[in-house]
Amino acid sequence: MMREVSIIGIGQTPVGEHWETDLRSLGIGAIRAAMEDGGIKQVDALYIGSAYGATVSSQSQIGPLIADYAGLRGVESFTIEAGDASGGAALRTGYLAVASGAVDTAVVLGVEKSTDTVGADRIAARSVSLDADYESVHGATLPALAALLMRRYMFEYGVELSAFENFSINAHANGAKNPNAMYHNLLKPGGFARAPMIADPVTLFDGAPDADGAAAVILTSREGAGNFPVKPVHIIASAAATDTLTLHDRGDLLDFEAVRLSVDKSLAQAGISRTDLDLFELHDAFTIISTLTLESAGFAVRGEGWRAAADQEISLTATLPLSTFGGLKSRGNPVGATGVYQAVEAALQLRGEAGGNQVPDAHTAMIQNMGGLGSTVITHILKS
């Protein structure tokens, strides 16, 4: 019988371009905030999700580095990497550690400095999560590959570019109320047609910005959670799956197989159905990812994932609110930290502490972190 696992402390730093702050300081800030939130003085382990330490910051082995500076010298610590899904994979690792009984209390930290590079260096740093021998060597980038998917989708289903833009409008509407979001501006209908083009048809208002940031959650066993002051949020499912790293190896470009696998596993674990979910923090790095995710996860039929946004079914008061604190698009995408931001935001919702971003009567939340274009997908379900 597995131990159940709960979140008993959360912390985050504002997302943005933190030129003045280094990797360790960002990490310490989020850990301290989470320990303060949970009234916790010491933990047994620190699991870190980070994707660009070695490349952008010339710093690997950040486990002992951040443990030491956060006042946790000596604790078990190492880093988990899965491209943009690093944070979700770290959460999964912390979950496994506590569920096993080997670790009683763990901090899961997501931390990233991704903006300390410019031009070609940034593109190179970002492209290491694609296939080095068959994709990035030819100049492929994440936005370029997302554009291929989007173009194919528009062709297959006869969908116009404007059909996707409500994903971004919704994200910015929510992000504008989130003090930790990178962007607080609102987007207006018609924006995609006027926005600078990044990789046709992906525009500046479509793709999420790379960012710096750190977020942390503290985990303990559910039976032990009552000993801590904060209302616990329970992790009732944790499921990871992979697909091919490259797009060209897939039989069906418009199907995120790993999304389906991990969502199905997570729902089975939790013993709930899709209609039981009160919100879904999905990996909205591009609106085509949101669209294909809703379809592959079974929230929409094929070719109609965009309708959820177009029909305004994703706002805070809708049936399935998405990106409730702004998502990757407006909160920002601090890469290896993003999956932990999702956990922090879902916990705020389930604790009823989301302020202006609160989803009414939120009791059950799905969070999903993705590496590449559906190559690594890690899904958790949280419940208050």
Next chain:
Amino acid sequence: MMREVSIIGIGQTPVGEHWETDLRSLGIGAIRAAMEDGGIKQVDALYIGSAYGATVSSQSQIGPLIADYAGLRGVESFTIEAGDASGGAALRTGYLAVASGAVDTAVVLGVEKSTDTVGADRIAARSVSLDADYESVHGATLPALAALLMRRYMFEYGVELSAFENFSINAHANGAKNPNAMYHNLLKPGGFARAPMIADPVTLFDGAPDADGAAAVILTSREGAGNFPVKPVHIIASAAATDTLTLHDRGDLLDFEAVRLSVDKSLAQAGISRTDLDLFELHDAFTIISTLTLESAGFAVRGEGWRAAADQEISLTATLPLSTFGGLKSRGNPVGATGVYQAVEAALQLRGEAGGNQVPDAHTAMIQNMGGLGSTVITHILKS
């Protein structure tokens, strides 16, 4: 009650400079060998220890990449990084996953291409596991810092350079019989005095070579291990600890605090004492690490760790054999793969399949993987 975990398949590729082979191919080779060894067709998860994917191979997110090419498309997979301790951390992650009950059968792979760089690039790649802001920025390297420790040790205890050389002589005597070892030459007494100097007093015959390689173990629950054809090797302890990343932050340079913490935890978990161990695969990247490890782990009193080697107490037939397949020094140090090679070698010993490297009556083995100079230490105890 935690599930106990067993190793039911092992595989390794020869260690060396594999200019002709890429990261994915190395990884696939070891996974296939382990699955063939164990007669296993499918697993639930793939956890990968690797330190230099993003830097040396411009490839991160290798979980889905290697899973796909190894015929495991879809399974849970991500990478674990802890500098040179990445392999041990991956083994720890696989152990936690199976112990939790969330995963029934997992492959733990260590894979590294570390030699596809030359000159300053290689030094830079190697130095990212030191503190970027306080060590590597000043030109510090692992050999240079090991040299500082060794010089201090020689000064404090009045020990001559030649006192350490039997660690290397023993490693090469064992490695010469290991078909997967990088070096098969024997070292002779007096070698340290004649060897080219790397970083005074660390010589070429003292430090372990960076290398390429991959090793894999397959884990399942102990109660399920009987359903597989291979004699299982049980993981009776798994313990990780950290120390400061930098040497200059330590109160006592000649004490590996994380070695003591993880060894003490592992012995307590296993419910055994040091004298129950039949062999110890330690992280012999430098002879000063072997020396300080034996002292900090409680196998020798302070200032006398070198005596174990000098008195020939570390050979295959001695009380506590070290580096039984050549260790990092002679088998080679494929960085993020090293910790998994240690597990494969210990399993061979405990299965009685070590051939010319066999330790007589080997039933209990400790393996220890280290990141930096004692910054991350991960210890496992295996039992047949």
